[in-house]
Amino acid sequence: MTQQGVRWTADQVLALAPDAPSRKAGSKLGVAGPWSEAGSSDEGTVWGLCKGSGSKPYQTVVDIADTAGPAYKCSCPSRKFPCKHALGLLLVWAGADGTVPVGEPPGWAEEWLASRRKKAEAKRSSAATPAAPADPEAARRRAEKRAERITAGATELEQRLSDLLRGGTAAAEQAGYGLWEETAARMVDAQAPGLAARVRELGAIPSSGSGWPVRLLEECALIHLLDQGWLHRDTLPDDLAATVRSRIGLPAQPEGPPLRDQWLVLAQYDTADSRLTTRRIWLYGTDSGRTALLLSYGAAGRAPALALPVGLALDAEVTGYPGAGQLRAALGEQFTAPAPTARRPPGVRPDEAAARYGEALRADPWLDSWPTTLSEVIPTRNTGIWQLVDATTELALPIAPHAASGPGLWRLVALSGGAPLTVFGECGHQGFTPLTAWPKGAGETVPLC
Template sequence: MTQQGVRWTTDQALALAPDATSRKAGSKLGSAGPWSGTGSSEEGAVWGLCRGGAGVPYRTVVDVADASGTAYTCSCPSRKAPCKHALGLLLLWSGGEGSVPAEAQAPDWAERWLAARRGRAQEERGAGAAGSGAGSADPEAARRRAERRAERITAGATELEQRLADLLRSGLATAGRTGYGLWEETAARMVDAQAPGLAARVRELGALAGSGPGWPVRLLEECALLHLLDQGWLHREQLPAALAATVRTRVGLTRPPDGPPLRDDWLVLAQYDVSDPKLTTRRVWLHGVASDRTALVLSYGPAGRAPDLNLPVGLALDAEVSAYPGAGQRRAALGEQFGPPVPTAVRPAGVTTAEAAARYGSALRDDPWLESVPVTLDGVVPTPDGASWQLADADGATALPLTPSATARPGLWRLVALSGGGPVTVFGECGHRGFTPLTAWPQAPGEAVPLC
């Protein structure tokens, strides 16, 4: 569809499922039985009619060439995105050349949605360009707003420094007795100061107090990092420009991407969601085949709903990305795409576990608040380590422990099964808590296996 004879794999289609229930329900609809009127186009669309319970078929369309990744529509009442019918249609299409006919023209009901969808995307791009120009129409007003916000953040950071000093003066043991209310009050003060980054870190402190054996040590470490961020903001004029930009980002001052657009074939290394009571954040790791650059694209959605951006692991897309400001920052904005994502056999070059740890240590010089860095490990073996697991180099010289969250994920067993006791290539995030595997490849040529 996307290229003559090139289709997604089953794993790539199932990677779009918002939850395990949808994955199971979509799998049941991945055969030709419930479908009629199916078709696909070279422009990147698949459509079909799925038999419904009331005798009225559901009209389903999937657009894998959408500028935000993959878009769906279905006449069923489900609020999930994608619904089980869209997943089933993708699974049917991924089954091979004869599974969904290649049609030159979509039916009217599919064509109307596709035209409207792509028309809106074109309008949004035009509005975004116009908005960028309008934003600079009154630079003096923008400067005054920025100064007022900086003053509020400075007042908040100064107050936070005093609260940290009071905590250390009274002793960390008191933090376990005061309860979460004091931390939430302090976080609310940082929100009032328009410093959401500081507020988030204060809430993390509240979660650490009394959280289990060794909590005072963890609390002291996080207090030190928060103090460092406070001091960085209060003395930002004395910092190098790139580090000052990182401090602004960590405090919560968002700025648009300022790097020149970089066009490349971007391999989708991993995609997973992080949720809190108010927001779902989708993290998508991309790797430029020619530039050898790894970039993080974020997409957001309301709590309980998947974000719009959907890029299945193992695909590659010809697109532009623009970097956000800040020393050592990996975040980038996904720009214009010059074609739909297509399967690829490319995988990033890997390093040893020792080199991965050294890479994280080096990155901390640019961003001391960095939780982890993206790393591809080559030729590592999943090995039990007491009650936990580690990834050891094939020669057994060094190893990286897996993070506690990684050992609790079902993806660990997919990794162990793929390895079978032999070496594999693994992409993941390497940080002070250990290594979190996100995607793996067999040592021999083979498809990417998502682990999250």
């Protein structure tokens, strides 16, 4: 594939930004003014010098053709990847106005590219060398010890939930965060991070407004169900037992043969807490019809390394993780860099979307949402609630509260202009979260997050 013929849109470039400030700063640099000696190659490299506050311009180079996702190098001191200069350079390149002509990379860019090629070759050679066999007996003993700790933690958590119900939910309101933080710390000691995360979320419920006792009981019931699933895991079907282990927080490895397909990048977004930044990338196999979720992690305040341009497709292999109803997959070998495609996931009506989420809950009761594409829907405000209304049947799904208060909603409304469009997002118990949209009759993918 000749990368020079593949021009990304501004939305696809900005979807790579690690956060909103970087997106805003990169947009300001997405014009020709600050740039000099910019160029690109048919192999998929873009470079340029960006004028900064110092006497020397920043040297910025981007390897678009890297099959592991775009790679970036900039002489600025930023620790974000991509930095605002890389985003600005890609925006200028995407403009296709002649500011970034085809040419040979300068020495400083070629030096970085050569270093990357050398490291990639060494990595391939290392992967081809058989690893030393692990000690299976030692691994078994470690797994048994961890399982014993988790069992002790789950048993203790069951007792604490019983004490809460016996004493009444008013005690949870009086105790505040302290009760749950201490309990979560105990679950961390038990090496059950999944339980710890769920327990930690209980602390915010008493201050979440009217009806909080019901929501607290619902979440306690789900934690109780997960506890019991772990304590009786030997009696569960294999797929459900794998889901329980995953929800508890035990690591898992991809299983089964890899699936090669043209994978359309449907959406990419980050969530963060004080400990970790989690990036979710949704893919759709245009030939297999399968939807897959890639998860990537970064330390708090740092963007994860994996980034894929929304709206493009890549010829690659993915391998699924074990578990009932699990969509998580690992990205394997990529055979080409991302390229445009006219293929789109088929859409369903709002009632079908809700039914699919219900079916998914049977396999994984702890599932917050399910990926869904809605076709021919119009964003509409009705009695103070934003909804996605089917243009034919007038059936509707409410937009999730956190999405209804974000900027993505207004972009969706402006994109629709009262006309139906296709929307991909996550359908869950709080409503529908729009992530990507396609206007009717147009092929361009518009990220909403």
